[in-house]
Amino acid sequence: MTEAPASESSFRDRLPEDEVVYFVLPDRFANGDASNDRGGLTGTALDHGYDPTHKGFYHGGDLAGLTARLDYLEGMGVTAIWFAPIFKNKPVQGPEGQESAGYHGYWVTDFTSIDPHFGTNEEFKAFVDAAHARGMKVYMDIITNHTADVIQYAEGYDYRSLADYPYTRRGGVDSEPINEGFLGDDVQTAENFAKLTSPDYANVPFVPGAERDAKVPAWLNDPIYYHNRGSTTFSGESSRYGDFAGLDDLYTEHPRVLEGMIDIYASWITRFGIDGFRIDTAKHVNPEFWQSFVPAMLETAEAEGIPNFLIFGEVYSASPNSGYLAQFTRRDGFPAVLDFAFQASMQEAISRGAPTTVIVDMFDGDVNYEGGEEAARAMPTFLGNHDMGRFSTLIKADNPDISQDELLSRVKLGHAMLMTLRGNPVIYYGDEQGFVGDGNDQAAREDMFPSVTDSYNDNALIGTDATTADENFDTAHPLYVLVREFAKVRANHAALRRGKQVTRTYNDTGPGLISFSRFDPETGDEYLLAFNTSSEALSVASTIGYTARKLETLGGSCPAEVSAPGSVALELRPYGWCIARVSETSQ
Numbered sequence: 001m002t003e004a005p006a007s008e009s010s011f012r013d014r015l016p017e018d019e020v021v022y023f024v025l026p027d028r029f030a031n032g033d034a035s036n037d038r039g040g041l042t043g044t045a046l047d048h049g050y051d052p053t054h055k056g057f058y059h060g061g062d063l064a065g066l067t068a069r070l071d072y073l074e075g076m077g078v079t080a081i082w083f084a085p086i087f088k089n090k091p092v093q094g095p096e097g098q099e100s101a102g103y104h105g106y107w108v109t110d111f112t113s114i115d116p117h118f119g120t121n122e123e124f125k126a127f128v129d130a131a132h133a134r135g136m137k138v139y140m141d142i143i144t145n146h147t148a149d150v151i152q153y154a155e156g157y158d159y160r161s162l163a164d165y166p167y168t169r170r171g172g173v174d175s176e177p178i179n180e181g182f183l184g185d186d187v188q189t190a191e192n193f194a195k196l197t198s199p200d201y202a203n204v205p206f207v208p209g210a211e212r213d214a215k216v217p218a219w220l221n222d223p224i225y226y227h228n229r230g231s232t233t234f235s236g237e238s239s240r241y242g243d244f245a246g247l248d249d250l251y252t253e254h255p256r257v258l259e260g261m262i263d264i265y266a267s268w269i270t271r272f273g274i275d276g277f278r279i280d281t282a283k284h285v286n287p288e289f290w291q292s293f294v295p296a297m298l299e300t301a302e303a304e305g306i307p308n309f310l311i312f313g314e315v316y317s318a319s320p321n322s323g324y325l326a327q328f329t330r331r332d333g334f335p336a337v338l339d340f341a342f343q344a345s346m347q348e349a350i351s352r353g354a355p356t357t358v359i360v361d362m363f364d365g366d367v368n369y370e371g372g373e374e375a376a377r378a379m380p381t382f383l384g385n386h387d388m389g390r391f392s393t394l395i396k397a398d399n400p401d402i403s404q405d406e407l408l409s410r411v412k413l414g415h416a417m418l419m420t421l422r423g424n425p426v427i428y429y430g431d432e433q434g435f436v437g438d439g440n441d442q443a444a445r446e447d448m449f450p451s452v453t454d455s456y457n458d459n460a461l462i463g464t465d466a467t468t469a470d471e472n473f474d475t476a477h478p479l480y481v482l483v484r485e486f487a488k489v490r491a492n493h494a495a496l497r498r499g500k501q502v503t504r505t506y507n508d509t510g511p512g513l514i515s516f517s518r519f520d521p522e523t524g525d526e527y528l529l530a531f532n533t534s535s536e537a538l539s540v541a542s543t544i545g546y547t548a549r550k551l552e553t554l555g556g557s558c559p560a561e562v563s564a565p566g567s568v569a570l571e572l573r574p575y576g577w578c579i580a581r582v583s584e585t586s587q
Contacts, residue, residue, distance in 0.1 A: 010135065011135040011137060012305070012307060014308060015498065016308065016310045016336065017377040017423070018079070019137065019424055020077050020080070020490065021078070021080045021081070021139070021424060021427065022073055022080070022082070022426075023084075023386075023426050023428050024066070024081065024083050025103070025105075025386060026062060026066055026118050027058055027059055027061040027084075027103040028059055028061050028429070028446060028447050029069065029448050029449070030061055030066060030068060030449055031059075031060040031065050032062055032063070032064025032065030032068050033062055033064040033119065036062055036118070036119060037058065037060045038050045038058075039091060039115065040116045041116075049101030049102065050101075052451070052452050053452050053454070054100075054453070055442040055445065055453050055455055055456065056099075056103075057100065058091075058103040059447055060449075061118075061447070061448075061449065062117065062119050063123045063124055063126075064119060064123060066081075066083070067126065067130050069473065070131060070134060072473050072475065073136070075475055076427075076432060076484050076487065077484050077486075077488060078136065079487075080136060080139060080275065081136060081138055081139065082140075082276075082278055083139075083140070083141060084104055085105030085141045085143060085280070086115055087108045087113065087114070087115060088108065088113045088115045089105060089107045089108055089148060090109050091117075093149050093246075100442070104445070105141065106247075106280065107147075107148040107149070107247065108143055109147065109150070109214050111216065111217065111264045112217065112264065125272055128273060132273070137275035137276065138272075138276075139274070139275060139276040139277065140268060140278070141280060142268075142278070143279075144250065144261045144265075144285060145250060145280065145281040145285050146243070146244050146247035146250055147215055147220060147250065148214075148247065149247050149248060150207055150248055151205045151223055151226060151228065153204065153206075153230065154203070154204050154206065155203050155204065156230070157231045157243070158231070159229055159230040159241075159242050160230050161229070161237060161238075165201055165202035167179050167184060167196060168180070170198065171201075171202070178197075178198045178200075179201065180195065181195045185251075185253035185286075188254075188255060188258075190255050193256070196254075198224075199223040199226065200228070201228075202229045202230070203228050207221070217260065219260055220260070224251075224254075225251050225256060225260075226251055227242070227249045227251050228249075229249075231245075232244055232249075232284075240286060244284060249284075252285045252289040253286050257289075258289055261289075262292070262293060262297075265277065265293075266296065266297065266300040269297065269304055270300065275306060275310065276310030277311050277312075278338070278380075279311065279312070279313045280314050281314060282313030282315050282337070283313075283315045283328065287331050287332045290313070290333050290334060291333050294311055294332075294333050294335070297309070297311060310336065310378070310424075311334065311335050312336040312337055312338055313334040313338065315328050315337050316340060316387070317340040318340070318344055320341050320348055320358055322341040322362060322366065322369070323365060325337045325339070326369045326370070329370040329371070330369075336379050336380065336424075337379065338379075338380050338382065339379040339380060339381045341362050341365065342379070342423060343381070343383060343384070343388075344362075345359045346383055346414055346417065347383075349514070349533045350395070351394055351398040351399065352398050353511045353534075354511070355506075355510055356506040356508075356512060356513065356514035357507070357508045359514055360506050360514070363421075363422070363503065373422075377422050377498065378423075379423050379424060380423065381421070381422075381424060382425075383414045383428070383431070384428055384444070386441070386444055387440060387441060388444075389437055389440035389441075389444045390428065390430070390431060391414050392407060392411050392431070392434070392435065393436055393437045393439065393443075393444065395407060395410050395411065404460065406535070406575075408434070408463050408478070409575040411431075411434075411462065412478070412479065412482055412575065413531060413576070413577065415427075415431075415483060416486065416531065416556070416579070417531055417577075419483065419487070420486065420518075420529050420555075420579055421501065429448065430448060432477065432479045432480040432483050433448070433464065433466075433473075434461040434464050434478075434479055435461060435468070436459055436460060438459065443455065450470060452469075453468070456468040462479075463477055485555065486555065489554050489555060493554070493581065494521055495519055495520040495527045495581075496518060496527065499519045499520055499521055499527065500518065500521070501516050501517070501518050502517045502518075503515075504516055504530075504543045505541070505542040505543050512532065512540070513531070513532060513542065513572070514531050515528065515529060515531070515542040516528075516529045516530075517545060525581065525582060526544070526548060526581075526582040527554075527579070527580065527582070528544055528548075528581075529578075529579055530542055530558075530570055530572065531576075532573070532576050533575070534574065534575075535574045535575070537571070537572065537573050537574055537576075538570065538571070538572045539570070541563065542567070542568050542570055544562060544566060544568045544582075545566070546586075547565075547582075547585040548565075548585060549562060549582075549586055550562075550582070550584035551581065551582060551583060553578070553579070554579045554580055555578075555579035556572075556576055556579055557571060557573065557576060557578055558570075558578040559578075
């Protein structure tokens with residue numbers, strides 16, 4: 001067991017809901033060491049992957065740059081850093097003329113090492129130590145569903161189903177028998193899988209000679225540990241068994257794959273003392289895998305003196321209904337999932353003008369999670385990300401004629417709600433600098449350091465006259481300041497982190513008022529959170545606890561006292577808010 005320094009004990013005691021998380025793609029944040037821009041590789045951009053003019057290639061950001069900018073993050077009130085995968089990747093992949101690079105980290109070849117474009121294992125340890133010295137946690141983004149695209153199929157890449165291509169025949173139901181006695185992957189025992197000796201039941205997988213030993217650990221180079229059924233259609237059976245955009249889909253039902261992944265990721269905990277995992281593509285992996293993997297990681301962390309190790313799965317969903325997400329906490333055993341339902345409800349209410357009941361209904365679904373409303377407080381909440389796009393971009397797409405001032409106001413409101421409502425708030429890097437991308441995926445992954453990517457540099461940012469051609473670490477930017485101020489309020493008031501949340505007043509016909517109370521977990525003190533999702537100023541009443549008499553304003557515009565027991569009159573500007581503590585009661 002590795003003993004944590006005494007200085008680490010206080011931050012290690014924090015619960016997930018106590019954190020303010022910053023999600024960053026290291027390649028796009030800060031370039032601290034230009035010597036690793038090409039990852040030690042030679043040749044052209046198609047060999048080493050470095051081309052800062054191309055939004056789909058490496059731009060030069062690294063661990064040295066991230067470490068050097070910890071002051072910037074600490075100053076904003078960030079208490080935990082979650083970064084996209086930094087394992088060694090296949091530098092470039094894709095069909096001829098459509099190539100892109102592994103700058104995002106999701107095309108892993110070596111699960112044991114840092115990608116040379118980002119630095120070294122030693123530099124990663126230095127980063128973790130530097131973050132911990134400031135009381136900041138470190139969350140790694142990990143992948144168990146797939147590896148880089150190395151395995152090829154002679155037959156093509158159309159998905160081949162379990163029914164048409166069973167494991168016990170070579171190339172279809174009427175073909176020659178193979179894998180005699182194999183009982184299918186429902187029987188997940190070493191004895192059963194010992195009878196799966198041939199991987200060519202659906203396709204004949206092969207590995208190009210130059211890549212036969214490309215993956216680390218070495219067992220990953222054997223096609224027997226992959227599904228080999230062709231490309232997923234992202235629906236039905238193929239969602240679990242198919243190759244995700246050509247990436248080699250691991251046979252996670254196989255006991256050797258489970259054992260190997262547990263060993264890989266337990267070693268990152270024991271070697272570096274990290275504080276949590278965000279797990280990519282969680283819904284594409286069989287539940288039994290998670291039922292073993294998650295407890296193994298938590299047990300490893302506990303043995304290393306990391307009591308509040310956070311594991312949250314990425315279960316992509318566009319619905320504000322949390323029922324779909326909840327199954328992954330109940331059946332699969334995830335302690336938390338990335339809260340896509342929260343994101344969807346925020347977009348519906350703030351961007352699309354939906355009745356504020358959409359938010360109420362989303363929170364009402366918290367009872368569905370394993371552990372109920374208490375567990376829901378640990379769900380990482382967010383407004384936009386590297387896949388779907390930035391919140392500002394989503395709002396602009398929904399409202400093409402919106403002014404820059406109104407766009408900024410709506411984005412501010414989103415962050416005010418993110419930072420005070422239940423959950424573990426996640427800030428997507430660049431949002432605090434007013435970035436507004438052109439779309440999702442590569443278009444939402446701009447550089448914080450001066451960019452030379454034309455499709456980024458022509459974007460009109462909000463809250464600033466800068467562009468992405470400039471360095472964007474402005475600690476006076478209104479969104480940076482907003483996050484910093486709310487981070488302080490959260491830190492000083494446990495009700496906004498750990499407090500029970502109760503819905504007060506909302507609009508079931510359109511945009512407008514939505515209000516909640518949260519309660520200090522120790523004293524029971526009440527806090528009022530009220531928001532205006534409409535473009536019109538509101539003079540409106542909200543319910544409040546009947547004992548409340550006077551209010552202390554913590555953010556926005558709030559009255560000094562209630563109008564009557566159980567009612568408070570609010571004056572809210574368009575897209576405005578009131579965050580207040582009940583400072584005097586009748587008792």
